[in-house]
Amino acid sequence: MTVYLVGAGPGDPGLLTVRAAEVLARAEVVVHDRLSVASLLDLAPPGAERISVGKTPRGPSTPQVDINALLVARGGAGQEVVRLKGGDPFVFARGGEEAAALQSAGVAFEIVPGITSAVAVPAYAGVPLTARGLNTTVTVVTGHEDSLSGGRTDWEAVARLGGTIVVLMGVATRAVIAERLMAGGLAPTTPVAAVRWGTRPEQHTVRTTLAGLGPAPVASPAVIVVGAVAGLDLAWYERLALFGRSVVVTRPPAQASALSGRLARLGARVVELPVIEIHDPTDGGAALASAAAAVAAYDWVVFTSANAVERFLHLLRDARAFGPARVAAIGPGTAAALAEARVVSDLVPERFVAESLLDAFPPAPPARGGRVLLPRAAVARDVLPDGLRARGWEVDVVEAYRTRTACPPPALVASAAGCDAVTFTSSSSVTGFLEAVGREALPPVVACIGPVTAATARRHRITVDVEADVHTLDGLVDALVAVLGRR
Numbered sequence: 001m002t003v004y005l006v007g008a009g010p011g012d013p014g015l016l017t018v019r020a021a022e023v024l025a026r027a028e029v030v031v032h033d034r035l036s037v038a039s040l041l042d043l044a045p046p047g048a049e050r051i052s053v054g055k056t057p058r059g060p061s062t063p064q065v066d067i068n069a070l071l072v073a074r075g076g077a078g079q080e081v082v083r084l085k086g087g088d089p090f091v092f093a094r095g096g097e098e099a100a101a102l103q104s105a106g107v108a109f110e111i112v113p114g115i116t117s118a119v120a121v122p123a124y125a126g127v128p129l130t131a132r133g134l135n136t137t138v139t140v141v142t143g144h145e146d147s148l149s150g151g152r153t154d155w156e157a158v159a160r161l162g163g164t165i166v167v168l169m170g171v172a173t174r175a176v177i178a179e180r181l182m183a184g185g186l187a188p189t190t191p192v193a194a195v196r197w198g199t200r201p202e203q204h205t206v207r208t209t210l211a212g213l214g215p216a217p218v219a220s221p222a223v224i225v226v227g228a229v230a231g232l233d234l235a236w237y238e239r240l241a242l243f244g245r246s247v248v249v250t251r252p253p254a255q256a257s258a259l260s261g262r263l264a265r266l267g268a269r270v271v272e273l274p275v276i277e278i279h280d281p282t283d284g285g286a287a288l289a290s291a292a293a294a295v296a297a298y299d300w301v302v303f304t305s306a307n308a309v310e311r312f313l314h315l316l317r318d319a320r321a322f323g324p325a326r327v328a329a330i331g332p333g334t335a336a337a338l339a340e341a342r343v344v345s346d347l348v349p350e351r352f353v354a355e356s357l358l359d360a361f362p363p364a365p366p367a368r369g370g371r372v373l374l375p376r377a378a379v380a381r382d383v384l385p386d387g388l389r390a391r392g393w394e395v396d397v398v399e400a401y402r403t404r405t406a407c408p409p410p411a412l413v414a415s416a417a418g419c420d421a422v423t424f425t426s427s428s429s430v431t432g433f434l435e436a437v438g439r440e441a442l443p444p445v446v447a448c449i450g451p452v453t454a455a456t457a458r459r460h461r462i463t464v465d466v467e468a469d470v471h472t473l474d475g476l477v478d479a480l481v482a483v484l485g486r487r
């Protein structure tokens with residue numbers, strides 16, 4: 001029973017610390033701010049209670065005393081509480097007040113530092129806070145109006161220090177701040193970089209000077225960097241291939257992250273809109289269980305999806321259960337799921353479709369025949385079982401899972417419809433999209449992982465703009481970059 005005051009970092013989920021991920025993973029309660037990124041909240045167990053104490057600028061907010069009382073109450077009741085705060089909890093974040101309240105109530109607490117926006121946001125804009133020869137100090141200062149009206153900050157002294165000045169919460173007061181820094185002796189031509197929504201796909205950098213800062217179009221939340229270093233331009237994030245582009249990922253939540261992660265690393269804004277759900281087989285898995293128990297009696301087990309691999313391997317107590325049975329995987333994603341359980345695929349076809357697998361598959365031994373086990377989705381094409389039977393194999397098709405159309409919330413559908421592109425990684429995701437969302441919500445660019453998925457889309461009168469040459473997630477991302485990318 002501890003209350004963790006955790007820094008969530010500036011926005012990019014990759015900038016969370018390992019310790020923060022650890023404590024989130026076993027949180028019973030997460031108390032978070034408005035700016036918290038949804039995917040970070042997903043790191044907490046599904047059953048954890050999530051309480052937003054969001055502060056909206058000039059809007060309603062939970063008073064700090066109430067937040068303190070909440071933390072004391074939940075921590076005191078013996079719950080594992082994560083208080084998730086943007087950036088670092090002890091940098092302009094009132095984490096000190098929360099810790100003091102916990103301390104005086106005798107509730108155990110731990111501070112998990114985070115990457116502060118004061119450091120990370122300039123980094124993502126390509127502005128080094130220090131540069132040899134340019135500055136020897138960095139001042140991090142709040143621009144909140146209290147710091148101006150109460151005369152609590154000696155801005156002229158900050159100016160005289162002459163190094164890099166990093167202003168948080170200074171958007172509304174930027175004109176006054178600029179004036180006072182100039183009054184303190186900084187040249188009107190001093191470079192300024194104002195970075196809004198830093199480290200996020202919405203990042204936007206405005207470069208100006210101290211004299212230009214007041215009238216410059218800067219909106220909150222932003223980090224404002226003043227000083228010679230702000231004249232350096234090592235921009236990289238805003239130059240990533242998919243920066244400024246938005247892409248819908250239609251895979252079910254458990255599989256979405258592999259694709260979403262790749263797209264996000266290229267700067268894309270990703271909207272995860274699961275249109276299909278994976279469910280247990282119709283018979284509750286009885287047929288799959290008996291097939292798994294008898295797996296050594298087969299000559300081959302053929303896997304056509306990572307889903308089938310996971311569900312099948314889950315039923316094996318011992319990897320040796322395969323005995324003499326050989327293993328085929330339709331593509332590298334499926335093979336990777338097998339490899340995770342240390343099962344090396346004996347066969348992966350050249351192109352990752354059923355037809356190519358058939359071409360590569362050996363004929364059944366003429367004398368005794370042979371048996372193939374094909375655990376797969378309830379609804380699938382018959383190319384593979386028919387083709388294998390034509391080559392003399394006896395084929396047992398066993399239902400490993402079912403896909404069902406999901407029912408995504410309307411707000412999510414609306415934000416997906418406004419995206420630049422949608423990705424389909426299976427035929428069922430195409431039909432799922434049409435059923436769950438409808439063709440009116442299709443973004444302008446449609447990208448398919450391979451010919452089978454693309455054919456399904458075309459059968460439904462969807463124009464396919466992107467078809468991956470290599471039918472893998474990487475192939476899909478490459479093809480998308482070629483069409484949407486800025487290079």
Ligand code: SAH
Nearest residue numbers: 087088091093116117168169197198222223
């Ligand atoms: N504890 C936080 C700061 C909270 S004060 C930290 O260490 O980062 C809130 C201010 O932080 C905002 O007004 C803005 O100036 C800055 N900020 C936080 N996240 C930001 C982001 N992603 N992009 C730009 N500014 C950000």
